[in-house]
Amino acid sequence: MSARSRDLPRRSCLSIPGSSEKMMGKGPGIPADMVFLDLEDAVAPKEKESSRAKIATAIRTQDWGDKVMCVRVNDWSTKWTAFDIIEVVAGAGERLDEIMLPKVETAAQIVATDLLLRQVEIANGLPIGHIGIEAQIETARGLINVEEICAASSRLETIIFGPADFAASMEMPVLTGGVQIAEYPGDHFHYVFSKILMAGRANGLQVIDGPYLYIRDSEGFKNYCQRTRTLGYDGKWALHPDQVAILNEVFSPTQEQFDRAWAILDAYSSATEGEGKGAVMFGDEMIDEASRKMALKFISRGSRAGLTRSK
Ligand code: GLV
Ligand code: MG
Secondary structure: OOOOOOOOOOOEEEEEEOOOHHHHHHHHHOOOOEEEEEOOOOOOHHHHHHHHHHHHHHHHHOOOOOOEEEEEOOOOOOOOHHHHHHHHHHHHHHHOOEEEEOOOOOHHHHHHHHHHHHHHHHHOOOOOOOOEEEEEEOOHHHHHOHHHHHOOOOOEEEEEEOHHHHHHHOOOOOOOOOOOOOOOOOOOOHHHHHHHHHHHHHOOOEEEEOOOOOOOOHHHHHHHHHHHHHHOOOEEEEOOOHHHHHHHHHOOOOHHHHHHHHHHHHHHHHHHHHOOOOOEEEOOEEEOHHHHHHHHHHHHHHHHOOOOOOO
16 A cells, blocks of 8 residues: 555545546646546547556656545456556656556456556565555446455555446446436435445445536536435545535535534543543533544544644
């Protein structure tokens, strides 16, 4: 795992096609927590090989601040994966934090990526373990194996849901992935969201929701983001710069929640340490050890988002 990026926020994960020097040029100015330069589905087959060098140059020569820097390579069923990794890592140098692996179906594919990265790191004078892995779950087989996948390597930093490919893999009768299906009485992805979240959390990973394809529909996007935010996800993809500000807001605690979490922690620690009590009243609410754990999650999420205590 990349020591630098593992705990950085990923509220907004911006996708940029690696074939477009123009779009990569604009990337540093967009306030996304994480950026991934794509070699997979946003790049046409005949552009894939030439895009590797463009991506490496963009990572090496542009000032990306403290964004998490990632490259999405092609999946292991293609002829490109190993060559994508070898060329991009060699060319990008140490500013590259992670490789994103799409359509992961087995733990063996993560192990293969881990072993290849180790050799590439040694060959390029990078510390072993420098490059982390983000894994996308977007097929029926990937979802069945998600628990083993999340436990397959210490390089793993995130597990990501890919709704568009997943809808195709499941043969759902939809032509737009990652949006609500009006005819379905409930959330057709609820089981999927929960299963991926549990597997990720059980292995200490950040858990990320994928794209929302109606990029002009800000209201619908904001509303849809609340589903995975409410379940506990850390962030979601942005396909357009306009989606980034919405994500940064939805996936951060408010100042009020952050201050309240601190106040709960204070009240609980003075009760347990001072008065020797396990449970205590906090306003109208009874708080105990579980409240402390919930408060700590808000504090770490808020601190990662740059909040400081205001009272
Ligand atoms: C993302 O890659 C998706 O397929 O939704
Ligand atoms: Mg996909």
